[in-house]
Amino acid sequence: MAKQIKFNKQLLKFAVGLSLVLQGTTRALALDLTAPIALESSQVLPGGVKDPRFLNILMSIDTKFDGAGQSVPLGDPLNQQVRWTDVISIQSNVDAGAVRSTLRSAGLDANGSPGSTTGQVNTFVNVKVPALAVGVTDKLTVAIALPIMNVSIAADTGFVRSAEGQSWVDQLCTLSIDQCNQAADKLNNSVNQKLNHYGYQPIRSKNFSSLGDIQLVGKYLIYQDEKHHWTLKSTLVVPTGIAPNVDLALDVPTGDGRFQFGETVVYDHYLTEDLRWNAYGGLMALLPNQMEKRIPVEINNPISGDKEKLTRNLSASFAFGTSMKRLFPSLGLTAGAGYSFQFMPKVRYSGGTQFVSAPMRYSFLEDLTPVQVLHSATLMAGFSTVEWYQNKKFFYPFQANLILSHPLLGRSVTTNDVVSGELVLFF
Numbered sequence: 001m002a003k004q005i006k007f008n009k010q011l012l013k014f015a016v017g018l019s020l021v022l023q024g025t026t027r028a029l030a031l032d033l034t035a036p037i038a039l040e041s042s043q044v045l046p047g048g049v050k051d052p053r054f055l056n057i058l059m060s061i062d063t064k065f066d067g068a069g070q071s072v073p074l075g076d077p078l079n080q081q082v083r084w085t086d087v088i089s090i091q092s093n094v095d096a097g098a099v100r101s102t103l104r105s106a107g108l109d110a111n112g113s114p115g116s117t118t119g120q121v122n123t124f125v126n127v128k129v130p131a132l133a134v135g136v137t138d139k140l141t142v143a144i145a146l147p148i149m150n151v152s153i154a155a156d157t158g159f160v161r162s163a164e165g166q167s168w169v170d171q172l173c174t175l176s177i178d179q180c181n182q183a184a185d186k187l188n189n190s191v192n193q194k195l196n197h198y199g200y201q202p203i204r205s206k207n208f209s210s211l212g213d214i215q216l217v218g219k220y221l222i223y224q225d226e227k228h229h230w231t232l233k234s235t236l237v238v239p240t241g242i243a244p245n246v247d248l249a250l251d252v253p254t255g256d257g258r259f260q261f262g263e264t265v266v267y268d269h270y271l272t273e274d275l276r277w278n279a280y281g282g283l284m285a286l287l288p289n290q291m292e293k294r295i296p297v298e299i300n301n302p303i304s305g306d307k308e309k310l311t312r313n314l315s316a317s318f319a320f321g322t323s324m325k326r327l328f329p330s331l332g333l334t335a336g337a338g339y340s341f342q343f344m345p346k347v348r349y350s351g352g353t354q355f356v357s358a359p360m361r362y363s364f365l366e367d368l369t370p371v372q373v374l375h376s377a378t379l380m381a382g383f384s385t386v387e388w389y390q391n392k393k394f395f396y397p398f399q400a401n402l403i404l405s406h407p408l409l410g411r412s413v414t415t416n417d418v419v420s421g422e423l424v425l426f427f
Helices: 009-017 023-029 084-089 093-105 163-175 177-188 190-197 360-367 386-390
Strands: 050-061 063-065 071-073 115-135 140-145 148-161 206-211 214-224 228-238 260-272 275-286 289-294 307-312 315-328 333-344 372-384 398-411 418-425
Touching: 063 398, 084 093, 093 163, 115 190, 148 163, 148 177, 148 190, 163 177, 177 190, 228 275
Parallel strands: none
Antiparallel strands: 050 115, 050 418, 063 071, 115 140, 115 148, 140 214, 148 206, 214 228, 228 260, 260 275, 275 315, 289 307, 315 333, 333 372, 372 398, 398 418
């Protein structure tokens, strides 16, 4: 190998212990805060060494922490009581008059309810991330990652008819079987009926693939001695994924739609030659961008027919964490465990002009993206042939890692585990 890879004990610590420098890759899911996909490390590549990697991230999303920290189904917002006034509001003038007439004929109060909508949403995300890291010098490593997203959405909506709803349908059936059947169908598909009225695409199951947001990463070794390593990690996220779509009520974008720039300080302390303690802290600046948004009419109700282009203001997410990692070089094994804390403030918007006479509508919009908090635990296990290669017992050095991250507590974030597998080669 050019500039032969120096497989001494120091590089062995690197080869078995280096976590993926692209730890924020799951941000490309546009899920905002999600559990980490790796344990941090201060290690950098020796100059001239190339490090191709392949990461596979699996995540099933069906529950989330609400604003109070309670776990709720992802489709929970679809489970709502419907009022007759809601039904009337999305009808044409002629149909609205007909509904009022049949309500009076059935002896029903227009302030009552025909029943409740139901909904279930499950999303499975499979992210394949080819990446390449290069040791530019013995202190500077740069890397690029291209996440390829495969998303599967299973969605189902329905309607549970109340006694009032059944009485209304029965009244229609006495007048016209065709009208009776049409009304029953509309009630059963009331969620998509309302979405269609406001110009949204209907909620349905689907599968799609797309490139996510590309990440460029640099790690610079600030200081190193026998026991202490300090590294500065810089990250640039380029918005190459599918940005949020204002016309999708069930939107799973593969990108955030804006540039992001992050800085993280990483510290490693070697308690023994094969036992390492890590701590890190940093922020990701979320740069301003223009985007079209639906402007809510009332609080906690995102459905609106009014759209306007706004500026999503400058913001930042913060991450802190710690971990322990133990190497077993003669066995080619490594094990580690860590804790991380992440925080993202409420999203703020500016530049709105259409509803200056009703400024609370912009506040309603901001309330839909509240403060996010996530506490996570991460476990990792790894296998490496580096020690065997060094002792001429194996023909090629590589590393394979399996990582499980579990959300412990949170607010307004997903509750689901993140599983990732990583294959690392050395040239």
